[in-house]
Every structure is written in structure tokens, then in C-alpha cells.
Amino acid sequence: MKKTIMRRVLLTLTTAVVIFAPASFVIVRADDSLPKVSLNADNLGPRSIEELTSKVITRDYAFAWQTMVEALEQNRPDLLDGYFTGTAKQDLTQRIADQKKTDVRVRYLDHGHKLDAIFYSPAGDAMQLRDHANLEVNVMDGQKVIHSEQVNLQYIVLMTPGADRWLVRDLEVAPEAKH
């Protein structure tokens, strides 16, 4: 009797592990692949940022980078639809088209972003941010790595709200200001 109960308990536990383990694995993977993004809005103006907006901006910018890295890695411009619009989307779409044409690919390893929110329009319809990005960039011709570098880049980012998220509208690397 005891053996039967033990067997049933073991069977139930094994089934639970088999069912739930892949789900938790996916969640962990998703969190792991999302780049780290922190936001500083201390000097933001003229509109002050709402707490929810600051969370959404941080989340959506992280998703934007995640999808951009994947789009460039897999030569898939459709991945840009979720978090890019305007010139930012046009530029990346063109880059992917050029990648397909040349069989050259740029691969990013994203080590995180420190965002400074610098402008939030009075009507809340545009936000400008300065991103201090830490990246490892690998350029591949076919399967061969022809160039690899570790860079700290300063991006000037313009984001505008969409239906349920903020979209990257303009993404421009600016030289670091010399003091």
C-alpha cells in the first residue's frame, strides 16, 4: 500500500516537473536575453515623468534593443515592427537589406544601457533620451569574424508613444562630448 502511494506521488511530481520545467525555462531565458536598462530622469523637463511611464520607457527600450539585435543577427526586418518606427526603422531595414546583399553581418553583444531622459514634451507626445550603451560589436563576413570591438557609445534617442508602448523613432550615435 505504502509503495503504491509513494509510486503515485513520484509519478505526479515527475509529471509536474515535465510540464512546468520548460515554461519556467522560457521565462528565465526571456529575462536573461533582455538587456539591462536603467533610467535617470532627474534632469528631465519640461514635463515631469510619471512613474508608470518611466517603467514603460525602460521596458520598451530594452525590448527595442533586444529586437534590433535579433533582427540584425537573423536578417529579419519584420522583427523591427514591434518597437521601431520612422527613421530608426528605415535605417535598420536598409542595414538588413545591405547585410543580405553582402553576406556581411553585424552582431551585438549588449552589456547594458544607462539612459538619461533629457526632454519630455509638454503634451507628452515625445521623449528624448541619451543612452550610454556598452556593447561588444562583431562584424562577420559569412562565418568569419573580421572585426571585434568593445565600445561605449552615446546614442541620442527620440521615442514617441504608440497604441500600447513607446517606439524608438530616431536613434543617432553622437560623439562623446569632450571636456
Next chain:
Amino acid sequence: MRIFFPSLLVWIVTPIAMFAAEVHPPSQMSAGVSFSMPSSGGGQGTLYLIGPAHLSKRQVNLGTDIEVDGDEVERAGRYTVILCTDQCSASEFYVHPAGPDRLSLLVHPSRVPVSNPNAISAVAVVWDVYHNLELSPETVKFTVNPDEHTSLSEARTTNNGIAWIRLTSAAKSGVVKLEASVGKVSEIRVVQQVASDACNLRIRASSASKKIMVETDPVRDCSGNFVPDGTVVSFTMTDSAGKTTVDVPIKRGVAKVEMPAHGRARITAASGVVTGNELDLGGGE
């Protein structure tokens, strides 16, 4: 022996590294401008040019100047040039925006009540001809034309390509043109200034055959502008039968209603937060 082999390797590798072909782009340049980069070495090599919206690969003759077309560097930002022979060497350069050529002007709201402090906001974003955000400071002039004869201007310097201003709506209703300009480029938006809430709401009544006709005077705001048609005026009559409220939209400047008369009655009117005068009537008999 342990020291000898690494040293030998250094002696062999160093001259090879010294003679790796290199390309020397200018450190920075303007968007859309063709340029040439001197290269070192001999024979042929492969040149890769990678920018924000561009990626190209081509064979080049080493030891000559390598030409780069303006259309390869239209987008501002960081470019990487990689030159490969047996080995690859890389260098970078920055492309700056080509100077102000376009303006995006965001004006909110498009319809605003008169005499409302800081109610209108205008944000101007300055771009170059290739739609690069013009990051260097530029002076944007905001001009308001409340009517044909008046014009008010104020200048603002852009910060990272953006300049903005807040404006108070005028006391008189009507269309106001808001213009932003930088250099020879300008953009205009139109804001409709509408009357504010009703002010000094006054009603009058006349009775005829068991009915009371109640009518407002022309409904205006405190600046004397006509409150737009469609604005609701609520008429409330209190008599022996109880309280009756009728909502009536303003039509051609006035709101009017016909109510049944049951002896003595008190009639009031309200629009938004404004209440008008009270009328005491003796009945329709």
C-alpha cells in the same frame, strides 16, 4: 628554450603586423559629402563600410585613395571602415548632420479656450536634409500671428535638436497661426481659440397658453466672445409639480426652451459651472 620560442614568434609576427594594410578616414565629416581615404599597402584588399543605414563591401586597390560617395554617408552617426587583406584593420569616423533643412513642429492643443495661461505648447525638432537630428545648437524663432496686423516673436536655442515654447491663448476667439522657423525653413500650425465658459448667463421668460418660453440672452464668455453653438445650457423649473430640468444646446448664440406652466414657478439656468439669474413666475393661467 622557453624564452627563445616566444621571442622568435614576436620577431616573426611584428613585421607582418607592421605591414598590414590600413585605411585612414577623416575623423569627422558632414553628411552626404563625398570624400576619399588614403590607404597603405599594395595589391588588392576588401573594404567594408558600416554606418547607421549602410553596409557595403568592395574590392579596392591598396596604396591609393579610396573614394566614398556622398550617398554612402547620408546618415549621421558612427561609421566603421574595415580593410582586409590577409589580416583586417579597422578605423572609425563620425558623420555630422548637414545643417538645418527641415522642421517638425508639434503644437498642442489644436483647439483651446481663450485667455488660458500656458495652454498652448509648441515643440520644434530640427533636421538636416537627410533627416538627421541636428544636434548642434540652432536658433528657432517662434512667431504668433493672432490677426493680420499683429505678430509676436520669441527665439529659443535648440538643445539636442529640440526647442520648445509655451504660450497663453489670446483673449479674442478665432484662428491663430503659430510659426516656427530656423534659417530659411519654416513650419506653420493653426490653433483654433474658442470662447471660454459662459459668463453672466441671463435668462428671460414669456408665458402663453399654459406654456412658458424661456430664452437666454446671447451667451458670451467673460471676454465677450460668443460661446460656441452646441454648448449645453440646463434650464431647471421648480413648481408645485416638482423639479424639471431640460438640457438645451446653444443655437445661433442663444438657448431657448418651452416648458409647461403649473401655477407659480422658479426657473434657473446653468452652463458648465456658471449659473444665471433666477426667474419667479406667477403661472400661465
